[in-house]
Amino acid sequence: MSEKTNKDVETFLEVEVKLAVDETTGIPDLTQLPGVEEILSTEEHNLTAIYYDTEDLRLTRAKITMRRRTGGDDDGWHLKLPSGANRTEMRAELDSPSEIPAELTNNVRAIVRTAELAPIAQVDNRRVVTSLGSATGEKVAEFCDDHVTAWSLLPGGERATWREWEVELSDFTAGTEAGAELIHQATNFLISSGARKSSSPSKLFTALGDSIHSAPLPPHLQETDLDPESPEGAVVEALRGHRDAIVNWDPRVRANEWDSVHQMRVSTREMRSLLETFEGILEGDQLGHLESELKDIAATLGVARDAEVVEERFVELLESDETGLVDAAAAEHIRGDMRADYEAAHAEIVDMLNSERFLTLLDDIDALLAEPPVSPEITAPAEAKKGAKGSKGSKGILYEHLAEGFKKVAKRHAKVQEHYHDTELPLHDREDYVHDVRKAAKKLRYAAVAAEGAGVKSGRLAKACKTLQSLLGDFQDAVTSRDRIQRLANEARERGEDTFAYGMLYQRELARGEQALEGYESAIRDVKKAFSKIKA
Missing domain, CATH: 1.40.20.10 (CHAD domain)
Incomplete structure (x- = not known):
């Protein structure tokens, strides 16, 4: 699918609940919901949405939807991205039915890459929307009674029909405690009124049905x-x-x-x-x-x-x-x-x-x-390994990698002990030795986390390395900040401005860096102790 440039992109936080319901189930009195005092309006819309994805359904598998919708008051291109328990919806104008705005596709570029986006399903929906108002007349939510007919456009796809209810919070209540309580109470209330939790997370999944298994x-x-x-x-x-x-x-x-x-x-x-x-x-x-x-x-x-x-x-x-x-x-x-x-x-x-x-x-x-x-x-087959000279078990292989990583930490720590307090060396050279320890500790931590996944008891080592890495990270942040302060001071001097303030802030960062190193020796000891507890 081709793309277009469109600067008019709107972003919304979508907070909603969807429930399945039979065709004959009646709609209850919605003013019984908490925070709902009146029905502001009721409208009917006929909506058509064409959903787009790659041949191998990269967006769908990532719980992302890209669609072109017509009908109702939100005609346009819609992109929905997971956002915790909710979703972020981005909308762009429907200037062309054959060009997806680049401002939307760029947000899924890492998933789609150069693969073509093509239609995978069509969903038609006769929607009756009831706007729910607060005591002050603010719209707090919409209740949607959806009568859906959908077609999967994948190989083996079929036509499906169903009805569902949806409660979506308005911008006024989305992201608030009152909104969260309204969604919770609405779910219980509507289920007690004849609805049930849907077995499908979205209309698209229901539309695709078993045809999703035909995609690679x-x-x-x-x-x-x-x-x-x-x-x-x-x-x-x-x-x-x-x-x-x-x-x-x-x-x-x-x-x-x-x-x-x-x-x-x-x-x-x-x-x-x-x-x-x-x-x-x-x-x-x-x-x-x-x-x-x-x-x-x-x-x-x-x-x-x-x-x-x-x-x-x-x-x-x-x-x-x-x-x-x-x-x-x-x-x-x-x-x-x-x-x-x-x-x-x-x-x-x-x-x-x-x-x-x-x-x-x-x-x-x-x-x-x-x-x-x-x-x-x-x-190699287990029999071949058994007779091989110097053959190692799975944990032994990982232990060797951990040992090599620990050796680098110890070696770089030795250089810190030898050189850091040698004031005849330039300050940055001495600080680089400390930074080298941080980089080695970080690599050892990553290795320990991976090894723990294979059954090596390296969790304590990973935790100790993280503590050391964090401590030295604070030190390095102070060093980086000092470098930028010095650059700003030089630029101020060239402009003929007073540089006293920069020198004062530089000194404060120097002190903060030294303060960050106060726990260094203890953190190194913890790393050594944690590694010593791991057995090959």
């Missing part, structure tokens, strides 16, 4: 022959989890949701770390390529993430300052310049997410999950 599975959902409790099974499942996280964070990063850039960066770095750590369980030329691509993506995300972290720290520094020595010009630059840096970096991220290179990477990851390149030594 996307590569990442295709089953492998791996034992999930084996080392290779645990590693592949860990990679699959990070793959899903990257895809799921994509639309949230585009929407600039809080912490989304950070979470997507974490997922890319964790996946890369696992590919590096478990080389030998998985092997092949594609691993190096994936590691390189993931590194570049994490770097692009990192520019925005660093700007985001520094901005938050700058605001905190300004709001907690009690000296009154930060002049207005410095405060304006401290608040505004990092926001500008973040916005520019975020635009670069969106360009990256739309790039052919990123979409190809996702395809390559899915191909690896569909056919994991497991080392022949790992998959």
Whole structure:
């Protein structure tokens, strides 16, 4: 399906409940619902919706719907995305029935990629809408009595008819405690009035029926022959989890949701770390390529993430300052310049997410999950392994990887002990040794989590590494913030402005960094102790 550019996209939080009901069941008195005092209006609409998806139903399997609806007061293109227990609905105008707006498809680009979107079902609905009002006349919800006729357009698809009731909160009550209570009470009330919980999550699923099984599975959902409790099974499942996280964070990063850039960066770095750590369980030329691509993506995300972290720290520094020595010009630059840096970096991220290179990477990851390149030594028959010199059991293989990861942490910690307090070395060089420990601890943590999935008792190690990583992360944030303060000071000096405030804030970040290291030795001891409890 082709796309068009349309800037008029509206976003709504959809909070609703759907219930199945027989054709002869009567509608109860809806003013008995909590918060409902009157019926504002009743209207009838004839709606037609054409649903679109890829040949392998990537959107449907991800509980996402893309449709073109006509009739009623919301004609247009609709995209519905999961949002916790509810859904976020995005709407765009119906300028053309054959062109899906790019502003909608971009939000599912990581799922659809270059695959064509084509009609998979048609749903016709004779809908009677009753608007429910509060005591003050505000619309709190809509009650919909739907009489549905649907056709699956997949091979083997059939016609289906049914009736259902739907209660959807209005913008006035969606996301409020009163709205949540209304949905809860409406569900119980309507069930007691003859409705029942539907066995299908949506009209689309009901329309597709058994024909959904005629569609092929996307590569990442295709089953492998791996034992999930084996080392290779645990590693592949860990990679699959990070793959899903990257895809799921994509639309949230585009929407600039809080912490989304950070979470997507974490997922890319964790996946890369696992590919590096478990080389030998998985092997092949594609691993190096994936590691390189993931590194570049994490770097692009990192520019925005660093700007985001520094901005938050700058605001905190300004709001907690009690000296009154930060002049207005410095405060304006401290608040505004990092926001500008973040916005520019975020635009670069969106360009990256739309790039052919990123979409190809996702395809390559899915191909690896569909056919994991497991080392022949790992998959050799048990009889062959039994007689092989130096053969190891599953847990032994994973233990070796953990031991190698722990060795790197210990080696880098030794350098910190040797060099960090050597004031003859430049400060940044000494701080880099600390940062190296954090990176090694992070990789060991990811390996411990994956190993635990295969039965190795490494959960305590993963927890200890997380504590160490978090502590050193606070330290590194202070270092990054100091670097940006120094840059702002240099720019202020070039403008002929007073730089005293920057020096004061720089010193405060220096102290905060040292404070973050107060628990370092204890955290390292915990990592050593946790590793010593793991047996090969």
